[in-house]
Amino acid sequence: MINLWDIIGSIKINLNIISNNYKNMSKLIITNEKIVIPKGANLNNQIDKEKLKEQFFNQDYENLKLLELIEPINYLQEEVTLLYPGCGIDIFSPLIYLEKLLPNVKKANLIFVDTMSCLGIIKTIIDNVNITFSEEKNKSITFYWNKLLINLKFKESDIHDLIEQLNYDIYFERAFRIMKEQLPNYEHLVYKQLNNYGILISDSGFKSQELKKIKVPQELSAYKEMIIGTKEK
Numbered sequence: 001m002i003n004l005w006d007i008i009g010s011i012k013i014n015l016n017i018i019s020n021n022y023k024n025m026s027k028l029i030i031t032n033e034k035i036v037i038p039k040g041a042n043l044n045n046q047i048d049k050e051k052l053k054e055q056f057f058n059q060d061y062e063n064l065k066l067l068e069l070i071e072p073i074n075y076l077q078e079e080v081t082l083l084y085p086g087c088g089i090d091i092f093s094p095l096i097y098l099e100k101l102l103p104n105v106k107k108a109n110l111i112f113v114d115t116m117s118c119l120g121i122i123k124t125i126i127d128n129v130n131i132t133f134s135e136e137k138n139k140s141i142t143f144y145w146n147k148l149l150i151n152l153k154f155k156e157s158d159i160h161d162l163i164e165q166l167n168y169d170i171y172f173e174r175a176f177r178i179m180k181e182q183l184p185n186y187e188h189l190v191y192k193q194l195n196n197y198g199i200l201i202s203d204s205g206f207k208s209q210e211l212k213k214i215k216v217p218q219e220l221s222a223y224k225e226m227i228i229g230t231k232e233k
């Protein structure tokens with residue numbers, strides 16, 4: 001089944017336009033990239049919830065409430081590394097999942113990988129919701145998502161060229177189903193590089209990988225293939 005997300009795939013330039021027909025309602029998400037001056041990471045930033053909602057399609061935003069139905073995972077490490085290939089400009093989904101599912105994590109090192117350069121728009125988007133950040137030029141940005149300290153590195157690359165050089169505690173994937181079909185042995189490599197007791201969160205695939213799965217609402221995936229599981233071997 002071809003999904004709306006697959007079709008709109010890579011429409012992501014300085015002017016980012018995505019149309020949405022969920023529930024017969026039309027919604028247009030437009031983000032104009034702007035230059036954002038780093039003002040420093042600030043634990044006291046108050047996220048603008050209305051602006052945050054505007055970054056999601058209506059149904060996707062509603063569905064995030066389903067995360068409340070999942071029992072939080074008692075993850076032993078307070079600092080984690082999370083890999084998100086084919087991230088596009090989707091900064092908020094992994095942050096919301098981390099916050100809801102792993103409440104004892106205090107610091108997350110995010111590795112975002114995409115063939116397109118998206119960091120400029122990501123900085124614009126987080127600024128739009130009232131989050132300030134510090135920046136190590138061409139390296140990473142650091143900010144707080146509520147109480148969670150985030151360090152984000154963006155790599156403009158084909159994930160297939162990078163995956164075997166990376167190790168991570170959490171693998172996050174969303175709307176990447178069609179793209180990964182073109183990448184030989186991709187899910188096996190993702191699983192191999194995931195640290196032991198690491199967590200895999202994906203809205204498609206990973207049926208052949210040995211994971212201790214937790215029960216999750218399938219509506220969290222546009223493909224109804226949501227999977228959250230731990231690698232325990």
Ligand SMILES: C[S@@+](CC[C@H](N)C(=O)[O-])C[C@H]1O[C@@H](n2cnc3c(N)ncnc32)[C@H](O)[C@@H]1O
Nearest residue numbers: 005009086087088090114115158159174175179
């Ligand atoms: C359908 S979009 C999904 C974006 C994001 N995950 C989301 O949910 O909004 C797929 C993204 O994958 C990126 N992409 C496609 N093939 C890729 C590859 N081999 N390595 C890394 N990124 C890739 C595209 O540039 C695009 O940003």
